[in-house]
Structure formats: structure tokens, C-alpha cells
Amino acid sequence: MHNAAFAALGLNWRYLAFEVPPDQLKSALLGAQQMGFIGLNLTVPHKLLAVPLVEELDDSARLLGAVNTVQFLTNAAGKSVSRGYNTDGDALLRAVREDLQVELQNARVLVLGAGGAARAAVLKLAAAGVAELALVNRTGDKATKLAQEARRFFPATNVSVGYPRGSVDLVLNATALGLQPADALPLDLTAFSWAQARAAYDMIYRPAETAFLQSAKAAGCRTANGLGMLLYQGARALEIWAQTAAPLEVMRTALEASIHGR
Ligand SMILES: NC(=O)c1ccc[n+]([C@@H]2O[C@H](COP(=O)([O-])OP(=O)(O)OC[C@H]3O[C@@H](n4cnc5c(N)ncnc54)[C@H](OP(=O)(O)O)[C@@H]3O)[C@@H](O)[C@H]2O)c1
Known part of the structure; x- marks a missing residue:
């Protein structure tokens, strides 16, 4: 490019x-x-x-x-x-706004993952004025640490660990799950239902449509893959x-x- x-x-x-x-x-x-x-x-x-x-x-x-x-x-x-x-953090915000038309100010967001990409996403989303962030990660300690860090930098954002109860504006996959065809979904659909979400963003861009995006789309959510983030x-x-x-x-x-x- x-x-x-x-x-x-x-x-x-x-x-x-x-x-x-x-x-x-x-x-x-x-x-x-x-x-x-x-x-x-x-x-x-x-x-x-x-x-x-x-x-x-x-x-x-x-x-x-x-x-x-x-x-x-x-x-x-x-x-x-x-x-x-x-330039990764601003690129994610731009992709979410332009590709999904999600307004981040005062939004509620579920972030899946707590690695490098999730950390960048959480801090940038908090900086962009997201009201509530729920963090879920396979290794719970890493989500807890990331939540503590986000609260320290951005006390106005309500950061919790675990699946949220009510509705969210966006579910963001920042895990590596979906890169391989046999991968499990990055979220537990017995703990969180797509009916609670408006939009889903997958940082993965290859494959272009992961099982995560397919299941979100089938449930009526707006979806976008990580190509926009890479581009921006x-x-x-x-x-x-x-x-x-x-x-x-x-x-x-x-x-x-x-x-x-x-
Ligand atoms: N579109 C873009 O421009 C862009 C930019 C950066 C990253 N990405 C994508 O974002 C994803 C994460 O990248 P990263 O740099 O943050 O990697 P990372 O630091 O290695 O973090 C990987 C994350 O995935 C989780 N994970 C990995 N394997 C898992 C499994 N089998 N089951 C459950 N969770 C698993 C890890 O959970 P644990 O903490 O439990 O290990 C961790 O939260 C990758 O798919 C990468 O390609 C895209």
C-alpha cells in the first residue's frame, strides 16, 4: 500500500x-x-x-x-x-467510526483480549470518551491488570472485568482467535448474547470474515474486519x-x- x-x-x-x-x-x-x-x-x-x-x-x-x-x-x-x-490506536478509532458508524463518546464497549493490541484499544477507547469498558480475556489476571491501568489513566471511564449485563454499542475482538479456521469463538455466547450488541469489530483481517464476524452478522449486528485499522x-x-x-x-x-x- x-x-x-x-x-x-x-x-x-x-x-x-x-x-x-x-x-x-x-x-x-x-x-x-x-x-x-x-x-x-x-x-x-x-x-x-x-x-x-x-x-x-x-x-x-x-x-x-x-x-x-x-x-x-x-x-x-x-x-x-x-x-x-x-498510529495503531488512532487507526482503530477511525476504523470503528468510519467502517461501523459507531459514536464512541459515552459508548459501552466489550473488549475481548488483553495483549498488546487490546491494551492499545482499551487506552485509546478510554481516551476517546467511552463511558463503559468491559474486559474479557482467557488469562483473567491480564484483564484485571489492564483494567487497573485504564482506570489509573482514565478515571472517568467505568472499567470492569467480565461480560457486561446490559447492551453494548460495540464488541471488539483483539484476541488472536479466528486467525486459524479451527479456532473457537473469542467470546462465550452462553455468557453474552449478540442481542446485547449493535456492532462487532474484529482486528483480524485474514480471513476477511471470521466465525466471530459471521455469528455477529447473522444476529443482525453491523460488522467490520481489521483491514481498515491496518489501512489507516x-x-x-x-x-x-x-x-x-x-x-x-x-x-x-x-x-x-x-x-x-x-
Ligand atoms: N488490524 C490490525 O491492524 C491489527 C493490529 C494489531 C493486532 N491485530 C490482531 O490483533 C490480534 C491480537 O494481537 P496482539 O498483538 O495483541 O497479540 P498478543 O499480544 O499476543 O495477544 C493475544 C491475545 O489473544 C488471546 N489468545 C491467544 N490465543 C488464544 C486462545 N487459544 N484462546 C483464547 N485467547 C487467546 C491472548 O489471551 P491470553 O492473554 O490468555 O494469552 C491475548 O489476549 C491478532 O489477531 C492480530 O493479528 C490486528
Whole structure:
């Protein structure tokens, strides 16, 4: 999606993938900076490891304690500086708002999972003014810890652990369940019914429709997969590097062709 965007913007840039062992991340970042890279993206497990390795942290990365985008800038003294951002959180909010038309201010949300993606989601949803967050995770302790952290940062949000009793505006799957065809559903439909939910978002984008989304859709909920989140985090990273609006539809077409072969 980035190379398609560079072509559309007439930029003589290339986006390349490199596999870097975690213990080599520091030298890889310095090497990229020395070689005049404009920036780069990082994925698991580098998002957390990069936090102390960049010279400056944008607020987006400070809130989530994770960096997925690095920009190499030249400061007033002519020195190259690395700045870390996190574009995942805003991308999720944008995808939920645009793909599902869910208004997050004062919303009630059930979040499934308590890993890195769930943590980013919970903190960003609370920052966006969600009124109630219910957290459910296989390993209960991790949900409890995440709830404590969210309450500390965002005391105005009511954060509970376990399935909510009443209705919710959104159920968000931030677990890895659904990546494999034989996976169980990420939620217990004897403890929570789709009749309680208006919309369902799955961070998974391959397969395009998980059993979680199929069951939500069959019950009449609006549904969207994680492709929008992936697209919007990439579009925002491009905007940081290029300082111009991302050609979103060009990027979406390239992404869909790459991921779903269409
Ligand atoms: N669309 C996007 O742009 C985007 C971005 C980031 C992530 N994602 C997706 O989000 C998902 C989570 O990613 P992550 O980075 O948060 O991973 P992670 O830190 O490894 O967390 C994995 C989560 O899935 C749960 N889980 C894994 N296997 C399970 C099982 N067999 N039964 C029940 N729960 C299980 C884990 O529960 P425990 O705590 O009990 O282990 C944990 O809550 C992945 O599917 C990833 O592809 C999508």
C-alpha cells in the first residue's frame, strides 16, 4: 500500500521489508538513520523494544508505550533525530467510526483480549470518551491488570472485568482467535448474547470474515474486519513521513489486492 501511495504521490521512495532479530533492533535503527531513511514501521515484538531506542517520543507513542512508526528528522542544528509515533490506536478509532458508524463518546464497549493490541484499544477507547469498558480475556489476571491501568489513566471511564449485563454499542475482538479456521469463538455466547450488541469489530483481517464476524452478522449486528485499522495506521504513517494527505483509495486497493487477492 505504501509503494502504491508513493507512485500516486510522485515520490521517488521505496517501502521495503526487513527481518530484524530483536537483539539487533538498536543497530538496525541506527543503520537506517545513518543511511538516510525517511522513516520506518515496526511490528511485533519491536513495538515495545523501540520505545527506549528512539530519541523523541510523540504523545501517541507515550500513551500506548509502543512505537509502530519512526520518522528521521533533521533538527535546527542539522543533526538527524529519530522520533517514535504510534498510529495503531488512532487507526482503530477511525476504523470503528468510519467502517461501523459507531459514536464512541459515552459508548459501552466489550473488549475481548488483553495483549498488546487490546491494551492499545482499551487506552485509546478510554481516551476517546467511552463511558463503559468491559474486559474479557482467557488469562483473567491480564484483564484485571489492564483494567487497573485504564482506570489509573482514565478515571472517568467505568472499567470492569467480565461480560457486561446490559447492551453494548460495540464488541471488539483483539484476541488472536479466528486467525486459524479451527479456532473457537473469542467470546462465550452462553455468557453474552449478540442481542446485547449493535456492532462487532474484529482486528483480524485474514480471513476477511471470521466465525466471530459471521455469528455477529447473522444476529443482525453491523460488522467490520481489521483491514481498515491496518489501512489507516499505514495512511497516518505516510502522512507523518510525507507531510501530505495519504491517497487512501489507492492504498486500500493495493492492500486488498495484496491481502485478499482482489
Ligand atoms: N488490524 C490490525 O491492524 C491489527 C493490529 C494489531 C493486532 N491485530 C490482531 O490483533 C490480534 C491480537 O494481537 P496482539 O498483538 O495483541 O497479540 P498478543 O499480544 O499476543 O495477544 C493475544 C491475545 O489473544 C488471546 N489468545 C491467544 N490465543 C488464544 C486462545 N487459544 N484462546 C483464547 N485467547 C487467546 C491472548 O489471551 P491470553 O492473554 O490468555 O494469552 C491475548 O489476549 C491478532 O489477531 C492480530 O493479528 C490486528
